[in-house]
Amino acid sequence: MPSARLIPPASIGLVLLLGLTAAIAQWPTSAAAAPVDTLVFEPIHPDADEDSEPLLYDHEPIPRRDFLTEASWLQAPFRVPLSATREAWPLRNPGESDLGVALDYNRVDELRGGVTYEAQASGDLSPRFGARVEYATGRRRWLYGAQIEQPLESGNRIALGFSLNRRTDHVELQQVGDLENSLALLFGRQDYRDYFEREGGDAYLAVRWPGVTTLSIHGRNDRYRSLETFGGTRSWFHRDRSLRENPPIAEGESHVTAIRLERVRPGTDGFHHWIEIETAGEGLGGDFEYRRLLSDVRSVLRLAPTMTVSLRGVGGTTWRGSLPPQRIFTVGGVDGLRAHSFAAFRGDQVALGQFEYSAAIGRFHSGHFENGLHAIAFVDAGRAWSSPGRWDVGGQHFAVDGGFGLSTAEDQLRIYFAKNLQEPESDFVISARLQRPF
Numbered sequence: 001m002p003s004a005r006l007i008p009p010a011s012i013g014l015v016l017l018l019g020l021t022a023a024i025a026q027w028p029t030s031a032a033a034a035p036v037d038t039l040v041f042e043p044i045h046p047d048a049d050e051d052s053e054p055l056l057y058d059h060e061p062i063p064r065r066d067f068l069t070e071a072s073w074l075q076a077p078f079r080v081p082l083s084a085t086r087e088a089w090p091l092r093n094p095g096e097s098d099l100g101v102a103l104d105y106n107r108v109d110e111l112r113g114g115v116t117y118e119a120q121a122s123g124d125l126s127p128r129f130g131a132r133v134e135y136a137t138g139r140r141r142w143l144y145g146a147q148i149e150q151p152l153e154s155g156n157r158i159a160l161g162f163s164l165n166r167r168t169d170h171v172e173l174q175q176v177g178d179l180e181n182s183l184a185l186l187f188g189r190q191d192y193r194d195y196f197e198r199e200g201g202d203a204y205l206a207v208r209w210p211g212v213t214t215l216s217i218h219g220r221n222d223r224y225r226s227l228e229t230f231g232g233t234r235s236w237f238h239r240d241r242s243l244r245e246n247p248p249i250a251e252g253e254s255h256v257t258a259i260r261l262e263r264v265r266p267g268t269d270g271f272h273h274w275i276e277i278e279t280a281g282e283g284l285g286g287d288f289e290y291r292r293l294l295s296d297v298r299s300v301l302r303l304a305p306t307m308t309v310s311l312r313g314v315g316g317t318t319w320r321g322s323l324p325p326q327r328i329f330t331v332g333g334v335d336g337l338r339a340h341s342f343a344a345f346r347g348d349q350v351a352l353g354q355f356e357y358s359a360a361i362g363r364f365h366s367g368h369f370e371n372g373l374h375a376i377a378f379v380d381a382g383r384a385w386s387s388p389g390r391w392d393v394g395g396q397h398f399a400v401d402g403g404f405g406l407s408t409a410e411d412q413l414r415i416y417f418a419k420n421l422q423e424p425e426s427d428f429v430i431s432a433r434l435q436r437p438f
Helices: 011-025 178-188
Strands: 004-007 040-043 097-106 110-120 128-136 141-151 158-170 195-209 213-226 252-263 270-280 290-304 307-321 329-331 345-347 349-366 369-385 399-408 414-420 428-433
Touching (some): 369 414
Parallel strands (some): 004 428
Antiparallel strands (some): 040 349, 110 128, 128 141, 141 158, 195 213, 252 270, 270 290, 290 307, 307 349, 369 399, 399 414, 414 428
């Protein structure tokens, strides 16, 4: 029987869930009270006309299109650059402001903490402003970010924006969030990102088709710096596990133009995409010269009130020049090819497809505690490789992973059991997530 390797990016969630369940089941009562509640599982029939995922899909109808809810700020793929929390950005109503806290624990910054601020004055043409200030204790380095966007017409279908930042950044396809990654390092001594420092500015013109896509044209200047692993990085468990060294990058200045199409609302039904053509050098100057395309498209389909299918396709190519290490494509780990190690495949070309089926199988309840339980089946297939100048996907031998899992209805906890389907004797890889992987 195959053994299991544990990769726990959010193992604390499992501990808390089990502890809560045990506490509820053993809650003391007086002699005169009713018998102690027990944890009860109620199965759900596949044809049941009820929804076990209300937090994901059941939104109150919006009476009119509001650019603050339809058109989020331009951002890195499926990541929010300035806000501390996804829910707080963008602001919902003109005249609002919001103050937040940003925290991250990783193997180059140690603890990185700071504050975020977001604001918009009243009025259809009022600009939006966001800022963050952080301090990385391991590097003793101040980091910052500021972004302003000015609508050019009352519906915000056309806008100009500008941002400045100095931040600890990582490759776009390494999409484990700050919270999950911090817990992985604290509890499992795992870090699922490779880091570098990026400092520069970005000016853009955005044209929005509300509910469909946003087209933007960018001009960016960035200075890249390598970051070393902080020697004092501590973990609460697995302290004898060696911590992976943060790899060096190609340092230098990058002058880039980019054209982007994006609609990013992770975890909601519909079609979401991030498609960008990026050109560095070629008369713009700088230390790098390349042209690359990255496309990341996703869709969540509801087959029935209790069944959903999530799909993801990633394609990337470099057809001119040479990518520096900080701009290469990576595949492997908990957010893609879940039975493979972190960034098992690297290169200037990439292809990845992911399929995930989820069906409600029942509810657990005890007293006032209640949550739905979903069964998951999934398949990941893809790889990254180097083939300068051409995307020869037909000649590649793709890695294929598959498996099953369980999740709570609100996706507060997901447990995956993944296996390399091309190696029957391979071990199962068990991972825990606090959100959908795509």
